[in-house]
Amino acid sequence: MTRAATATVGERCPQCSTATVAAAGSDVPWCPGCEFGLDTYDPSTAPWRGTRWLSRWGYRRAFHLDDELRSQLVVDPSSAALRRSGETALMAVSALITIVSLACFVGVVLVWSRTDWVPPAKFFASVGLVLLGIWTRPRFGRLPRSLKKVPADQAPALRGLIREVASAVGTSEPDVLVLLADEVNMAVTRVGVRGRSVLVIGIPLWLLLTPEMRVAVLAHELGHLNNRDPLRATLTRPATAIFASAVDWTGGHNPWRRLGDRLDRADDDSFATMLFRLLLAAVNTIFASVQLAIDAVAAPDHRRAEYAADLASREAAGSTATIAALDRLTFLDDLVKALVHDVVTKAPTDWVTLAERRQAALQDQLLVRRQASRRGSDLWATHPPNGCRAALIEALPVVPGTVPVDPEHGARVDAELRHWYASTHREILGARDFLG
Ligand SMILES: [Zn+2]
Ligand SMILES: [Zn+2]
Known part of the structure; x- marks a missing residue:
């Protein structure tokens, strides 16, 4: 950010x-x-990654990758689908990890079938194997219980728009639709063994976008589905999640800060307890470092996937709408802050006008803001800087897009989402009261 x-x-x-x-x-x-x-x-x-050296390395690597990817994609946009060597390596590692998991459970059966082991040895060996088997198991991802799916018979106009954009980018309508009242974000993922596709729309972001920008952002997300990015995420997840879960099991992030707090408070901890905590923090740091290294392997392909989704957005929504949507994201922090002040008097359907007005007042800063977004470059960020993304689309020939924007249809979408809009309004009013 x-x-x-x-x-x-x-x-x-x-x-x-x-x-x-x-x-x-x-x-x-x-x-x-x-x-x-x-x-x-x-x-x-630039985001902090534990040490200055690592943060600077992640910044420089990301900055260089963005320059490299952009110059490649301007010459040949179709190369966005190519060279996924990091992902291929992670898929191979994931397959190995899954085999280890299966072998652990087979191992439990073998342990109990032995006649020359005493029962306690069998017991401890089984517990070890089961724990290792659970740690290395395939992970299919699931929807957090707090996320409510929109029932299939609700929001027909929105679903119609999603279907239209999906077919424009070459994919089908997502299996599950989730609307969130408090997220300034949109995302796609796949969950469960069947890999059902999920589209998540954060209503606060939706309300700050013009109809053209909504098509552009939807096309970016559905472009990820067409490019099979969520499927790739599932296939590489054993490798990308195994050490992240080990970090959680050993206490989560910031182990040294936690240890320091603990030292400040716990005078009565025994030496052995303190030694255990110290070891746990050291093991946690090793796991976190391995996780960062794995994520660094995945990062170039991940970045390429984001640019590829932007190219899908350009095809479906057109160059102008895609660039406008990316620039809206560049100014998003300012727009949300301004909104928090005007939210009492303005209905949710007016927020886009407020955003337009606020952004128009800042428009002379656009170039510098796009550049400034690169100062937040980070190899481990979910997206490349908005400035780079907008610059890529701008460097390509202008195309008109294939999804027409129909104001009447847009009004129907707004009408059927009014309950979700109202809860977002309440959320933001609550945040405003909280901020004082
Ligand atoms: Zn994306
Ligand atoms: Zn100069």
Whole structure:
């Protein structure tokens, strides 16, 4: 996430003499004219990954990957589907992990079939094998219970729009639709052994998008389904989740901070207890490091998949709507903040007008904001910076899109979602009261 605002630093660019700028609260400038210095690591805007060295490496690697992918995709957009070597390696590792899991359960049967082992030995060997088998089991993902599926007979107009966009990007309607009152986000995933596809629409984001942008964001998500990204995520999950779960089992993230807090509070802990906690924190750090390394292997393919989904969005919604949607995301923090102030007097269906107005007032900062989004580059981020994504679509020929926007249909969607809109309104009013 980028800082909300940028300021002029005052120095002149040594290459083109343009006045340099920096993110708010930062003193690491870049030139908005020729982007000189934009690739400099800025610890105040790049995500923190445990150590400065790692954070800087993740930043530089991501920055370089974005440049590389963008220059490839501009020349040949169809190459977005190619070269998934990291994913292939992770699928192979996942297959091995699954075999280990199966072998563990077979091992339990073998242990109990032995006649030369005493029962306690059989018991402890079985417990060890079962735990290892559970840890290495295939993981199919599931919907958190708190997420409510929209019943199949509800929201027919929205489902009609989703079907239309899905067919434009070459896929079918998702099996499950989930609407969230409090998420400024949209996503697709696959869950369960059957791999049912799920589309999640965060109503607060939906309400800040124009009808054209809604088509663009839907096309991006459904483009992931067409490109089989959620299926790939399932097939690589044994490798990508195994150490993440080990991190959870050993206490979760920030083990050293937790240990420090514990040391401050627990004077009566025995030496043995403290030693155990120290060991647990060390093991947790090893697991977390392995997890980061695995995720780093997956990251280039993941980035490519995001650009590929943007290209699907360009085809279905057209270049203009795709770029507009990405720029809306670039300004999203400002728009949400502004909304929190106006939310009492304005109905949810007016929020998009508020967003349009607020963004129009900020539009002269667009170029700098797009650049600033790159200062938050991170190899482990779920998406490349919005500025890079918009720049890729802008560098390609303008296409009109294939999904027509019908205002009447849009009004029907708004009408049938009014209960969800009302709960989002309540959520934001609650957040506003909380913020004071
Ligand atoms: Zn310059
Ligand atoms: Zn995406």
